[in-house]
Amino acid sequence: xxxxxxxxxxxxxxxxxxxxxxxxxxxxxxxxxxxxxxxxxxxxxxxxxxxxxxxxxxxxxxxxxxxxxxxxxxxxxxxxxxxxxxxxxxxxxxxxxxxxxxxxxxxxxxxxxxxxxxxxxxxxxxxxxxxxxxxxxxxxxxxxxxxxxxxxxxxxxxxxxxxxxxxxxxxxxxxxxxxxxxxxxxxxxxxxxxxxxxxxxxxxxxxxxxxxxxxxxxxxxxxxxxxxxxxxxxxxxxxxxxxxxxxxxxxxxxxxxxxxxxxxxxxxxxxxxxxxxxxxxxxxxxx
Amino acid sequence: xxxxxxxxxxxxxxxxxxxxxxxxxxxxxxxxxxxxxxxxxxxxxxxxxxxxxxxxxxxxxxxxxxxxxxxxxxxxxxxxxxxxxxxxxxxxxxxxxxxxxxxxxxxxxxxxxxxxxxxxxxxxxxxxxxxxxxxxxxxxxxxxxxxxxxxxxxxxxxxxxxxxxxxxxxxxxxxxxxxxxxxxxxxxxxxxxxxxxxxxxxxxxxxxxxxxxxxxxxxxxxxxxxxxxxxxxxxxxxxxxxx
Numbered sequence: 100x101x102x103x104x105x106x107x108x109x110x111x112x113x114x115x116x117x118x119x120x121x122x123x124x125x126x127x128x129x130x131x132x133x134x135x136x137x138x139x140x141x142x143x144x145x146x147x148x149x150x151x152x153x154x155x156x157x158x159x160x161x162x163x164x165x166x167x168x169x170x171x172x173x174x175x176x177x178x179x180x181x182x183x184x185x186x187x188x189x190x191x192x193x194x195x196x197x198x199x200x201x202x203x204x205x206x207x208x209x210x211x212x213x214x215x216x217x218x219x220x221x222x223x224x225x226x227x228x229x230x231x232x233x234x235x236x237x238x239x240x241x242x243x244x245x246x247x248x249x250x251x252x253x254x255x256x257x258x259x260x261x262x263x264x265x266x267x268x269x270x271x272x273x274x275x276x277x278x279x280x281x282x283x284x285x286x287x288x289x290x291x292x293x294x295x296x297x298x299x300x301x302x303x304x305x306x307x308x309x310x311x312x313x314x315x316x317x318x319x320x321x322x323x324x325x326x327x328x329x330x331x332x333x334x335x336x337x338x339x340x341x342x343x344x345x346x347x348x349x350x351x352x353x354x355x356x357x358x359x360x361x362x363x364x365x366x367x368x369x370x371x372x373x374x375x376x377x378x379x380x381x382x383x384x385x386x
Numbered sequence: 387x388x389x390x391x392x393x394x395x396x397x398x399x400x401x402x403x404x405x406x407x408x409x410x411x412x413x414x415x416x417x418x419x420x421x422x423x424x425x426x427x428x429x430x431x432x433x434x435x436x437x438x439x440x441x442x443x444x445x446x447x448x449x450x451x452x453x454x455x456x457x458x459x460x461x462x463x464x465x466x467x468x469x470x471x472x473x474x475x476x477x478x479x480x481x482x483x484x485x486x487x488x489x490x491x492x493x494x495x496x497x498x499x500x501x502x503x504x505x506x507x508x509x510x511x512x513x514x515x516x517x518x519x520x521x522x523x524x525x526x527x528x529x530x531x532x533x534x535x536x537x538x539x540x541x542x543x544x545x546x547x548x549x550x551x552x553x554x555x556x557x558x559x560x561x562x563x564x565x566x567x568x569x570x571x572x573x574x575x576x577x578x579x580x581x582x583x584x585x586x587x588x589x590x591x592x593x594x595x596x597x598x599x600x601x602x603x604x605x606x607x608x609x610x611x612x613x614x615x616x617x618x619x620x621x622x623x624x625x626x627x628x629x
């Protein structure tokens with residue numbers, strides 16, 4: 100009998116090839132470089148642990164790592180809350196309006212993140228639009244210092260990443276069976292209880308997928324912290340840039356990049372476990 | 387590759403300061419690091435680097451990051467002022483630590499410095515003559531002054547590379563040293579000429595290192611030491627400014 104290659108391999112092969120060449124091989128090279136010595140006269144030397152030791156023993160870099168994780172977590176949380184409200188509102192809107200509202204929510208994606216960041220510089224600076232508005236209304240007496248601070252970075256990152264969260268949550272909320280909500284109401288549950296016990300648990304896969312996506316993207320985002328944060332706000336992405344371009348210490352930069360990759364992988368793993376656990380919790384009858 | 391100045395027809399007219407200490411091609415333009423300030427907001431012009439620390443400028447000083455060459459030059463100037471230099475950067479770092487609360491912001495690039503001045507968030511900074519000239523052309527009321535401790539010079543040069551068309555390259559370097567060409571650099575870009583026969587208007591003279599005396603006082607940094615230590619200094623700087 101002639102053996103045929105299962106058709107799905109033929110479909111996967113091109114994508115897998117691109118993935119291998121554009122991703123696996125470069126990451127492999129980074130991994131190798133991260134263990135190479137950075138020679139003062141340029142070039143790389145033999146196998147050393149130096150760069151990893153340097154990272155884990157210097158509080159300055161650990162603080163950078165911690166700051167990156169905290170900012171990404173804050174951004175994910177704010178995106179989740181705002182995104183959920185938006186997605187819920189859009190999915191409960193009148194049929195005709197839904198698409199329009201969705202397009203409006205996703206419109207920021209049409210412009211590049213860099214351009215949007217320049218817009219934020221104009222809005223957040225001490226003489227910018229936001230401060231002018233707050234001062235004229237009388238909410239604050241002195242202009243707020245938002246540009247070149249972590250707060251400013253969080254605001255801009257939320258703006259950049261919110262569309263992703265909205266789109267993911269919308270598709271999950273739209274796919275929910277409304278009959279379940281009617282059934283709950285029938286059994287005497289208030290609107291709030293219906294939301295908490297039916298809608299929320301059923302949308303958990305969307306919540307986890309959305310926060311995971313936003314978290315991973317913001318963990319390695321470069322443009323926003325660089326433009327809005329400036330030299331004072333030091334995050335992993337900007338430090339990797341600094342080490343690569345300004346200091347030409349490619350081995351150390353490779354180590355930083357791998358540490359960041361490991362962080363994303365660990366978080367993804369934990370999320371996945373939470374995902375499979377909550378799925379069974381939300382569906383105790385395993386329907 | 388090294389150049390013999392006698393081979394260049396304009397070589398004899400150059401300031402001594404323009405000549406490269408290692409025998410390579412000379413500089414065809416100078417720019418200097420000094421103090422730039424908003425002349426409408428500051429009535430008494432500053433005279434020394436120390437003025438940047440003054441209380442009256444609190445919150446209005448634009449500080450430039452070490453990744454920018456002028457930020458690096460400023461750090462070295464401050465170190466030298468306090469007894470250090472390319473061999474010991476600590477006095478510079480300590481002084482900058484005192485300056486940080488006065489800073490409006492720490493920025494990396496020239497457009498950001500320009501924006502800070504345009505929005506009047508900063509009214510004084512340590513920056514270079516070439517860009518002070520550019521900001522003025524853009525309409526900002528910016529003046530440049532050389533601090534009494536001396537301006538750090540940037541020696542803009544073109545080098546002949548071995549293995550290329552060396553004869554033509556040397557002619558090009560010679561071309562850049564011609565007085566009429568240098569005059570155009572001064573008038574259009576604000577770069578100071580290295581050919582002492584170039585004559586500039588009074589206005590231009592005021593904003594760049596011109597004349598034997600000013601050019602002679604330009605400080606040339608020991609780039610070998612700088613390059614050796616730059617990585618360590620950058621790390622120290624980042625630790626200093628991170629919040």
